[in-house]
Amino acid sequence: MASSPPVEVHGLTKQYGDITAVDGVDLTVEAGDVFGYLGPNGAGKTTSMRMMLGLIRPTAGEVKLFGKDPQESIGALAGVAGFVEAPRFYPYLDAKTNLELLAALDGDGAKGLIPEVLDIVELTDRAKDKVGGYSHGMRQRLGIAASLLRKPRLLMLDEPATGLDPAGMRDMRLLIKRLASEGITVLLSSHLLAEVEDVCDRVAIIRKGKIAYQGQLSQLRKEAGLSYSLRTTDDTAARKVLDSFSAITDVAATDDGTLRFHPADESAVAQLSGQLTAAGAMIIELAPRSATLEELFFELTEGES
Amino acid sequence: MRSPSVFTVYRWELRKLRAQKRTYLGIGAAILVPMAFTIAVALRPGEPRDVPFGRYIHQTGLSIPLVMLLFGSIWFFPLITALVAGDIVANEDQNGTLKTILTRSVDRTQVFFGKVLAAFTYAFIAVVISSGFALVAGLIVSGYNPLTSLSGQLVSANEGLSLVGASVAVYMIPILAIASIALMLSTVTRNSAAAVVGTLMFSLILQLVVIIPGLGGLQPYLLSTQFNSWQGLLRTPIDWDPIIRAAWVSSAYAIPALLIALVVFLRRDVTGG
Ligand SMILES: Nc1ncnc2c1ncn2[C@@H]1O[C@H](COP(=O)(O)OP(=O)(O)OP(=O)(O)O)[C@@H](O)[C@H]1O
Numbered sequence: 001m002a003s004s005p006p007v008e009v010h011g012l013t014k015q016y017g018d019i020t021a022v023d024g025v026d027l028t029v030e031a032g033d034v035f036g037y038l039g040p041n042g043a044g045k046t047t048s049m050r051m052m053l054g055l056i057r058p059t060a061g062e063v064k065l066f067g068k069d070p071q072e073s074i075g076a077l078a079g080v081a082g083f084v085e086a087p088r089f090y091p092y093l094d095a096k097t098n099l100e101l102l103a104a105l106d107g108d109g110a111k112g113l114i115p116e117v118l119d120i121v122e123l124t125d126r127a128k129d130k131v132g133g134y135s136h137g138m139r140q141r142l143g144i145a146a147s148l149l150r151k152p153r154l155l156m157l158d159e160p161a162t163g164l165d166p167a168g169m170r171d172m173r174l175l176i177k178r179l180a181s182e183g184i185t186v187l188l189s190s191h192l193l194a195e196v197e198d199v200c201d202r203v204a205i206i207r208k209g210k211i212a213y214q215g216q217l218s219q220l221r222k223e224a225g226l227s228y229s230l231r232t233t234d235d236t237a238a239r240k241v242l243d244s245f246s247a248i249t250d251v252a253a254t255d256d257g258t259l260r261f262h263p264a265d266e267s268a269v270a271q272l273s274g275q276l277t278a279a280g281a282m283i284i285e286l287a288p289r290s291a292t293l294e295e296l297f298f299e300l301t302e303g304e305s
Numbered sequence: 306m307r308s309p310s311v312f313t314v315y316r317w318e319l320r321k322l323r324a325q326k327r328t329y330l331g332i333g334a335a336i337l338v339p340m341a342f343t344i345a346v347a348l349r350p351g352e353p354r355d356v357p358f359g360r361y362i363h364q365t366g367l368s369i370p371l372v373m374l375l376f377g378s379i380w381f382f383p384l385i386t387a388l389v390a391g392d393i394v395a396n397e398d399q400n401g402t403l404k405t406i407l408t409r410s411v412d413r414t415q416v417f418f419g420k421v422l423a424a425f426t427y428a429f430i431a432v433v434i435s436s437g438f439a440l441v442a443g444l445i446v447s448g449y450n451p452l453t454s455l456s457g458q459l460v461s462a463n464e465g466l467s468l469v470g471a472s473v474a475v476y477m478i479p480i481l482a483i484a485s486i487a488l489m490l491s492t493v494t495r496n497s498a499a500a501v502v503g504t505l506m507f508s509l510i511l512q513l514v515v516i517i518p519g520l521g522g523l524q525p526y527l528l529s530t531q532f533n534s535w536q537g538l539l540r541t542p543i544d545w546d547p548i549i550r551a552a553w554v555s556s557a558y559a560i561p562a563l564l565i566a567l568v569v570f571l572r573r574d575v576t577g578g
């Protein structure tokens with residue numbers, strides 16, 4: 001029997017009054033994944049992760065972490081660590097004492113790891129300072145340290161790089177890469193694709209509580225590459241042709257009048273060029289473009305599809 | 306390599322209390338108020354004749370902590386108790402730390418009872434310290450002399466001392482019920498000011514209920530009344546009835562309050578922080 005995946009989510013839904021914050025999310029994170037959970041502000045990332053960590057109750061659906069439901073027992077969080085939104089600590093205690101407290105609540109000799117995790121996040125010098133006086137970036141790093149105390153097999157981080165300066169962001173990326181290379185499965189949320197592009201291998205894109213895309217990042221790149229740009233002598237006629245063509249989808253006009261679209265395949269492009277000429281729109285430019293991931297992401301999260 | 310338990314949470318709750326200002330605010334008041342009272346006793350010739358033991362404050366220091374227990378029950382000890390018990394859950398909400406501790410290896414029940422024990426411990430320590438200081442100050446001002454019991458008999462100073470100790474112990478019964486109510490309000494309101502004020506209002510309103518015509522019969526079942534139950538110890542022979550009633554009446558307040566708090570704590574969504 002195959003062992004259960006680190007995260008398996010089915011039909012996960014959370015309703016806040018009229019707002020459906022998370023709406024039937026299905027998600028699987030496989031062992032060894034560095035999984036990017038992407039979506040714009042208010043998409044439902046934090047809410048889903050709260051449910052995954054057992055902090056809030058799903059309205060419907062279920063979460064399994066290594067096959068166990070965090071709603072049923074805290075034991076489901078064995079080997080799981082992370083934080084949602086900004087990590088929080090007791091402001092009136094110093095960093096070391098905060099970690100000692102959490103280590104005590106972890107049990108299992110976690111206390112012995114404190115010097116090591118403080119070192120990893122480079123807070124050893126400040127360990128004796130009250131967390132109340134910590135900067136945002138320091139708290140963020142302390143959050144990582146607190147998670148590492150649990151010797152996690154699965155690390156869930158909600159926008160860990162938010163509010164960090166460029167160097168801090170780079171350090172965070174390097175750290176996540178390093179942890180992943182040590183075999184830790186990572187689920188990482190972000191509202192910036194660029195931020196996770198070079199650490200994640202799989203992504204899910206959530207939009208208004210629903211998963212808009214889930215799969216390999218490389219696959220997403222391939223899809224992104226299928227876009228074409230078109231400039232003609234007659235924009236209106238060209239637009240008409242594009243809109244009437246069933247093998248062509250996602251037509252959009254950019255600010256400078258260039259049209260963009262997704263052809264079903266190359267033969268659709270060939271046919272299109274003939275039809276454009278017939279319609280009197282002479283082609284100035286018709287080119288496949290490697291749309292940046294960012295554009296695709298924008299399309300997936302903001303588009304009307 | 307032990308796995309964490311309620312006592313792990315309890316130990317760390319005490320550790321957190323030791324690092325918080327409001328803890329010392331409560332303990333400080335618990336010390337200062339009996340001191341101020343004793344100084345007033347020393348400086349002024351009169352005595353509060355309308356309360357039990359009030360007339361003996363110049364005769365024996367043993368009466369001072371007893372008078373403090375009486376005066377303190379109106380709002381002073383409930384306030385000190387609620388100061389911490391009303392904050393112990395809400396404080397986590399305000400700091401956003403509930404999510405931090407609830408994603409470790411202790412479950413919510415353990416966290417809850419760790420907090421209950423810590424709030425109880427604090428209330429106990431505050432009342433004991435307060436009475437201890439009242440006693441010492443009283444002995445300095447009025448001496449270590451025999452005490453007249455409520456039945457009019459003179460009991461030796463040594464016996465009186467152990468009766469004072471036992472009275473403080475019995476006094477803990479309604480105090481812990483107050484702590485439980487404060488904990489419930491702390492859990493339900495998620496706001497420590499609301500919980501502290503709410504507990505105080507509750508205990509004051511109970512004292513007013515009996516003024517309402519027709520409700521006087523409720524007196525024996527009010528939590529505020531249980532604060533007088535220790536007086537049974539100071540009769541000869543000891544009258545256990547009020548003490549037994551204090552135990553069950555206080556439980557009738559405390560247990561539902563704790564149950565409500567527990568259920569709310571177990572079921573609630575942790576969205577803050
Ligand atoms: N406690 C709550 N009560 C009411 N509505 C909530 C609550 N928490 C979240 N929501 C709503 O649920 C939706 C999703 O919020 P969520 O915080 O999960 O988004 P997010 O993807 O994490 O956004 P961000 O990138 O801004 O962090 C939002 O519309 C939000 O207003």
Ligand SMILES: [Mg+2]
Nearest residue numbers: 045046047085
């Ligand atoms: Mg969020």
